[in-house]
């Protein structure tokens with residue numbers, strides 16, 4: 001093991017005494033994966049990375065750090081796109097990674113709940129629910145790595161929010177360790193409990209700044225009996241919104257996803273995947289991936305999908321459609337959608353704006369923001385995609401093919417994100433719909449939140465973490 005400086009020795013010994021030497025990581029090689037963010041943009045340093053295996057161990061770690069004024073960075077699957085899960089470069093922090101706390105503790109098929117440790121990956125949670133004939137509906141592209149604790153801490157959204165809500169809507173109880181080591185628990189699985197403030201809400205979306213989530217009780221839904229999926233070329237963003245209205249009207253509650261995809265987004269992902277054919281023959285500027293799910297049989301669900309498409313054709317909203325004819329088609333269509341994010345990361349040089357506006361304004365927003373960006377950078381590839389059904393798009397202009405990523409970002413990041421975020425804000429929207437704030441969007445909080453909101457946030461932070469030890473420098477700008 002690499003020698004640690006003298007100042008770190010006492011930290012390391014204390015952590016080893018709590019979690020065991022085999023659950024501590026030090027030195028550059030062993031900590032690299034924990035101090036570098038998913039996109040390789042944020043790189044920090046840690047005194048030590050600890051991997052506790054129980055809530056009791058997390059509590060002892062935080063007690064020790066509190067007593068010794070050592071900052072702590074909670075970490076789940078480290079798939080955050082905002083730099084929130086990695087330490088700064090001061091080398092003073094202890095990173096607490098939850099991946100060893102990965103047990104599903106109970107699936108209660110009568111209460112329709114599941115109790116899990118926070119380090120269970122989203123895909124493992126979904127798998128455990130499915131094994132009991134239930135659905136845990138959160139669905140995001142990083143599900144193989146991200147963890148329930150991280151999903152709660154970022155209030156993750158994804159492609160099924162339209163039908164089931166985001167992470168905040170999917171949780172009934174939380175266990176969290178406070179910055180001083182005390183354990184808060186509401187792991188009771190109650191759908192009704194009006195006994196005062198709903199304290200668990202404080203930890204959801206707090207990005208690890210108020211405590212470390214160690215467990216949760218999650219809501220389960222019935223597994224749908226049938227799924228119908230189509231990739232639909234639409235006339236434009238306004239036609240997409242109108243089609244969504246038709247889909248809701250004709251299918252009741254069956255629309256489970258409605259994802260916008262711009263032509264540059266489709267071209268990028270097909271180029272990245274290499275071996276996947278475009279589902280639609282012609283090139284179209286705008287497409288939507290529509291998914292219906294229901295408890296009825298496949299035949300009637302497919303008939304509903306066809307009725308929606310026919311109505312869309314009839315009204316001139318739909319230009320063409322590819323309906324998935326098999327499970328393999330469904331998987332291919334979803335793969336195309338879900339790999340867009342990685343295709344951008346690997347290409348490099350995209351300006352990520354994760355914005356939301358009320359659904360009634362989303363079409364106008366996409367059109368105005370696109371025109372504004374193209375007026376600045378005429379050759380930008382307008383990679384725009386995402387959860388249009390929730391009024392949330394990932395509006396991510398990508399560098400022109402002949403410009404290097406770093407030059408493009410240096411020249412255009414600031415003007416483009418200011419323009420796009422400004423239009424979202426002016427449309428009563430949010431400049432971070434589902435990815436959180438972390439470090440990347442911290443300055444925007446000051447720009448777009450009112451003084452009262454900022455003061456209240458700091459008051460909550462001080463009440464729970466008066467020494468500012470939990471994930472310092474994340475979410476909240478200096479007071």
Ligand SMILES: Cc1cc2nc3c(=O)[nH]c(=O)nc-3n(C[C@H](O)[C@H](O)[C@H](O)COP(=O)(O)OP(=O)(O)OC[C@H]3O[C@@H](n4cnc5c(N)ncnc54)[C@H](O)[C@@H]3O)c2cc1C
Nearest residue numbers: 076077078079080084141146147149150151153157208213
């Ligand atoms: C390919 C790809 C697709 C994605 N798609 C989506 C999407 O559709 N929707 C969406 O919302 N996000 C998406 N994301 C972003 C990311 O996956 C989510 O934010 C996810 O919820 C983060 O979970 P994590 O376990 O990786 O958390 P991390 O990245 O480890 O941490 C995120 C934040 O939560 C804190 N944290 C983590 N665990 C805990 C804990 N147990 N207690 C307290 N704080 C904790 C960290 O300190 C950090 O601030 C995507 C990311 C990728 C790479």
